[in-house]
Amino acid sequence: MREHNVRCTLNVNATMRDTxxxxxxxLLEVLRENLDLxxxxxxxxxxxxxxxxxxxxxxxxxxxxxxxxxxxxxxxxTVEAVAGARPFSDVQRALIDAGAIxxxxxxxGFVMALTALFAHDPRPTRAAIRAAISGNLCxxxxxxxIVEAAERLAGVAP
Amino acid sequence: xxxxxxxxxxxxxxxxxxxxxxxxxxxxxDIRLPGMLHAAIHTSQQAHARIxxxxxxxxxxxxxxxxxxxxxxxxxxxxxxxxxxxxxxxxDKVRYVGEPIAAVAAIDAATAIRAAAAIEVDYEPLxxxxxxxxxxxxxxxxxxxxxxxxxxxxxxxxxxxxVFETDVAEGDVDHAFAQCDAIVEGTFExxxxxxxxxxxxxxxADVDASGRITLYASCQSVHHAQQRVAEELGEPMAxxxxxxxxxxxxxGGKHASNLHSIAAWLARAARRPVKLVLSRMQDFEVQRSRHxxxxxxxxxxxxxxxxxxxxxxxxxxxxxxxxESPAVLAFALLMSxxxxxxxxxxxxxxxxxxxxxxxxxxxxxxxxxxxxxxxxQIDDLAASLGIDSxxxxxxxxxxxxxxxxxxxPVASCIVGDALMRVRDAQRAASPLxxxxxTQRGIGFAVxxxxxxxxxxxxTVQLRTDGSIALATGCVxxxxxxxxxxxxxxxxLLGVPIERVSYAQQDSDVSPYNWKxxxxxxxxxxxxxVSVATIEMRQRMIDQxxxxxxxxxxxxxxxxxxxxxxxxxxxRVSFKDIALHSLFRSGGPIAATHGFVFDGPGFDPKRAxxxxxxxxxxxxYTFGAxxxxxxxxxxxxxxxxxxxxxxxxxxxxxxxxSCEGQIQGGFVQGxxxxxxxxxxxxxxxxxxxxxxxxxxxxxxxxxxxDIHAIVLEDPEPSHPLGAKGIGEPSLVGAAPAIANAIRAxxxxxxxxxxxxxxxxxxxxxxx
Numbered sequence: 009m010r011e012h013n014v015r016c017t018l019n020v021n022a023t024m025r026d027t028x029x030x031x032x033x034x035l036l037e038v039l040r041e042n043l044d045l046x047x048x049x050x051x052x053x054x055x056x057x058x059x060x061x062x063x064x065x066x067x068x069x070x071x072x073x074x075x076x077x078x079x080x081x082x083x084x085x086t087v088e089a090v091a092g093a094r095p096f097s098d099v100q101r102a103l104i105d106a107g108a109i110x111x112x113x114x115x116x117g118f119v120m121a122l123t124a125l126f127a128h129d130p131r132p133t134r135a136a137i138r139a140a141i142s143g144n145l146c147x148x149x150x151x152x153x154i155v156e157a158a159e160r161l162a163g164v165a166p
Numbered sequence: 167x168x169x170x171x172x173x174x175x176x177x178x179x180x181x182x183x184x185x186x187x188x189x190x191x192x193x194x195x196d197i198r199l200p201g202m203l204h205a206a207i208h209t210s211q212q213a214h215a216r217i218x219x220x221x222x223x224x225x226x227x228x229x230x231x232x233x234x235x236x237x238x239x240x241x242x243x244x245x246x247x248x249x250x251x252x253x254x255x256x257x258d259k260v261r262y263v264g265e266p267i268a269a270v271a272a273i274d275a276a277t278a279i280r281a282a283a284a285i286e287v288d289y290e291p292l293x294x295x296x297x298x299x300x301x302x303x304x305x306x307x308x309x310x311x312x313x314x315x316x317x318x319x320x321x322x323x324x325x326x327x328x329v330f331e332t333d334v335a336e337g338d339v340d341h342a343f344a345q346c347d348a349i350v351e352g353t354f355e356x357x358x359x360x361x362x363x364x365x366x367x368x369x370x371a372d373v374d375a376s377g378r379i380t381l382y383a384s385c386q387s388v389h390h391a392q393q394r395v396a397e398e399l400g401e402p403m404a405x406x407x408x409x410x411x412x413x414x415x416x417x418g419g420k421h422a423s424n425l426h427s428i429a430a431w432l433a434r435a436a437r438r439p440v441k442l443v444l445s446r447m448q449d450f451e452v453q454r455s456r457h458x459x460x461x462x463x464x465x466x467x468x469x470x471x472x473x474x475x476x477x478x479x480x481x482x483x484x485x486x487x488x489x490e491s492p493a494v495l496a497f498a499l500l501m502s503x504x505x506x507x508x509x510x511x512x513x514x515x516x517x518x519x520x521x522x523x524x525x526x527x528x529x530x531x532x533x534x535x536x537x538x539x540x541x542x543q544i545d546d547l548a549a550s551l552g553i554d555s556x557x558x559x560x561x562x563x564x565x566x567x568x569x570x571x572x573x574x575p576v577a578s579c580i581v582g583d584a585l586m587r588v589r590d591a592q593r594a595a596s597p598l599x600x601x602x603x604t605q606r607g608i609g610f611a612v613x614x615x616x617x618x619x620x621x622x623x624x625t626v627q628l629r630t631d632g633s634i635a636l637a638t639g640c641v642x643x644x645x646x647x648x649x650x651x652x653x654x655x656x657x658l659l660g661v662p663i664e665r666v667s668y669a670q671q672d673s674d675v676s677p678y679n680w681k682x683x684x685x686x687x688x689x690x691x692x693x694x695v696s697v698a699t700i701e702m703r704q705r706m707i708d709q710x711x712x713x714x715x716x717x718x719x720x721x722x723x724x725x726x727x728x729x730x731x732x733x734x735x736x737r738v739s740f741k742d743i744a745l746h747s748l749f750r751s752g753g754p755i756a757a758t759h760g761f762v763f764d765g766p767g768f769d770p771k772r773a774x775x776x777x778x779x780x781x782x783x784x785x786y787t788f789g790a791x792x793x794x795x796x797x798x799x800x801x802x803x804x805x806x807x808x809x810x811x812x813x814x815x816x817x818x819x820x821x822x823s824c825e826g827q828i829q830g831g832f833v834q835g836x837x838x839x840x841x842x843x844x845x846x847x848x849x850x851x852x853x854x855x856x857x858x859x860x861x862x863x864x865x866x867x868x869x870x871d872i873h874a875i876v877l878e879d880p881e882p883s884h885p886l887g888a889k890g891i892g893e894p895s896l897v898g899a900a901p902a903i904a905n906a907i908r909a910x911x912x913x914x915x916x917x918x919x920x921x922x923x924x925x926x927x928x929x930x931x932x
């Protein structure tokens with residue numbers, strides 16, 4: 009079987025990155041293997057667990073379900089860049105402070121899902137928070153402290 | 167008395183939280199070494215077959231393939247916790263679909279996968295046995311023909327397809343049943359549950375010019391992994407070094423694994439680093455599950471509610487290899503009495519080989535199965551006696567000074583308090599509005615567990631700047647052990663946690679620890695940390711006494727990192743002490759403490775015990791759950807609306823982490839209760855190999871309110887009073903939910919998971 013590689017220019021975390029990718033490589037593979045952005049995790053490679061979530065032009069997507077060659081000029085934001093120049097984004101800070109991080113493998117995916125939520129709704133209700141993370145699996149926390157973290161950030165809980 | 171504002175009382179953010187939140191934490195799959203190859207495994211396509219031929223020519227011919235290993239290449243050293251029955255790769259025959267037969271290392275993952283697929287295996291199929299019933303049938307094929315010759319560290323009386331048999335008994339059960347006014351009897355069936363850690367199993371093996379291996383592994387113990395790799399590669403342990411990566415969840419599923427040995431073997435053969443990370447599908451097929459169980463149980467009481475007797479027979483489906491099965495069986499039997507004063511108990515158990523994925527350790531370790539049966543039966547017994555189920559539990563609950571099943575004295579026991587706490591909390595909560603088409607039920611369960619077993623150790627050292635270097639062999643698998651160990655050390659020295667560093671586990675330097683398992687880290691390793699810290703503190707005080715020319719008895723620790731004269735504002739800092747010891751006299755200040763579990767053992771005068779896989783275990787913990795469920799009578803769907811979970815942690819080192827363990831454990835138990843099950847088809851193929859087919863709870867499946875109630879009844883044998891909380895929160899979920907379903911509908915479900923189909927079937931036969 010011959011491999012087909014193409015050169016791609018990806019807009020990742022506000023930097024243009026040139027890279028040679030297999031035509032069948034997922035965005036997740038390219039982020040992790042070509043660009044050394046290993047914060048985005050492979051939990052199932054099947055679109056179920058949400059650990060590979062990234063933002064594409066501000067929209068939450070599963071990077072394991074998208075081919076890198078299909079990204080085009082859209083702006084990719086990964087967990088490494090959500091805080092911008094700060095050490096932590098508000099979402100990251102809230103998860104840390106609430107004790108919502110255990111094994112941490114699902115955490116980047118939750119960070120991205122909550123970042124997408126708060127970008128369009130700064131004061132989400134508990135129901136909106138639970139819906140926003142319903143595509144992310146966590147096996148450690150039972151989700152309780154993740155929801156608490158988001159509620160504190162939304163100002164709807166103490 | 168302890169100061170409530172000290173480091174241990176607060177719950178500082180976890181040491182690893184910032185790295186994990188920002189994506190910097192490094193897991194096995196995040197490691198890339200120069201020249202690193204990628205490995206893939208070729209797995210069995212048959213549940214039970216002889217391997218006639220295994221051809222690797224086509225795979226070897228692929229460009230980019232650097233090494234291949236098959237069962238024919240290995241020495242055939244057999245590995246196992248108690249029964250040594252497993253080889254790194256299948257040799258003469260395969261015993262389950264998914265069993266590794268060969269492995270390839272290639273230039274990239276895609277090439278490795280192609281090469282593994284190009285390996286051709288000729289099989290001579292054998293009849294397979296997919297359940298204990300089939301395996302115990304008279305003409306059943308043997309899963310292990312050579313069983314009699316295997317090395318066993320404990321004789322378990324195995325024969326045929328029986329791996330191990332155990333008996334534990336106290337009192338005179340038959341006589342006691344004759345005195346009972348009410349007797350309930352039933353058979354309970356539980357399923358194979360998978361751990362579903364979000365990070366699949368994986369590791370990277372590196373090799374130096376002399377062939378010495380360094381393995382970076384997602385694991386529960388560097389020492390245990392090192393031992394297995396050394397045995398399977400035929401190398402002395404000195405030539406195998408294991409370093410723990412961050413671990414993305416384990417729950418018992420990341421014990422020493424043949425994957426570590428396969429990666430190490432390939433690295434040694436290719437003389438290059440090799441990464442082996444399982445896909446989710448392979449992780450389901452290749453690793454471990456919780457033991458499916460069939461439990462027959464009978465419990466009897468006098469009219470006044472005094473429980474007199476229980477009789478239990480447990481059959482565990484062990485899968486193709488023994489792994490931790492004998493120990494899981496032992497623990498299931500020891501937990502089968504529940505936290506009750508039942509004077510006459512007889513428990514018999516057997517674990518049986520089948521041609522399926524091996525069953526092994528998984529959070530709860532036999533206790534979830536036993537407690538599902540036991541706590542379901544307590545509710546049925548209460549109904550038959552006409553007594554409130556909580557009252558029946560309280561009347562028979564163990565108390566401090568009682569003995570556990572097996573005869574060990576139990577110094578502290580607050581199971582009754584735990585039950586009253588959840589009952590009162592539920593009663594005090596404002597009622598939830600009913601949902602149309604559903605029936606509401608409230609259910610309870612109590613449970614006990616342990617946190618003391620096996621051996622561990624810790625080392626502390628004072629550095630030149632007065633800061634502290636702490637090291638243990640305890641791998642943090644996500645539960646927060648790193649932070650808790652540092653908190654204990656800092657508290658005992660009166661310094662902020664930032665002054666204590668904690669070493670990543672490395673078998674070259676880490677003090678020995680058995681493994682992160684059995685809810686034992688905070689109690690066992692935490693005790694070693696505490697005692698070592700107290701010893702080092704004394705050495706610091708002695709050094710200060712020499713420096714200040716006074717008696718050590720006149721000195722005390724001053725918060726913030728100094729030693730001072732009692733009542734006089736004269737002190738020397740930790741830094742002064744360190745510098746004096748290093749450059750003037752005394753020598754480096756450090757301390758190590760190690761021990762093997764030393765609690766009171768089983769009492770042969772009280773209990774008759776045959777073939778128990780454990781020499782000793784203990785430090786019992788207790789808890790209680792209360793759940794409210796809505797049962798949809800049209801669809802059979804069960805929704806858990808609220809839960810209260812009260813658990814005795816001895817002393818909470820990090821209360822927020824304790825809550826996290828309780829809530830997370832309860833939800834994993836909810837999955838066990840309601841949705842999770844591995845399924846095999848008639849040919850022995852696992853059909854639930856994706857997270858879409860195997861349903862773990864998501865955010866919308868869990869109740870918004872899971873109230874974790876942390877109870878503190880200090881453990882006298884731990885300097886800080888702490889006990890473990892890793893497992894018990896999973897144990898109570900399934901029986902509490904089953905009891906709530908019965909309270910709502912009157913039907914008793916005896917099979918897990920309690921799917922809508924099973925609930926509807928039960929409702930229709932009401």
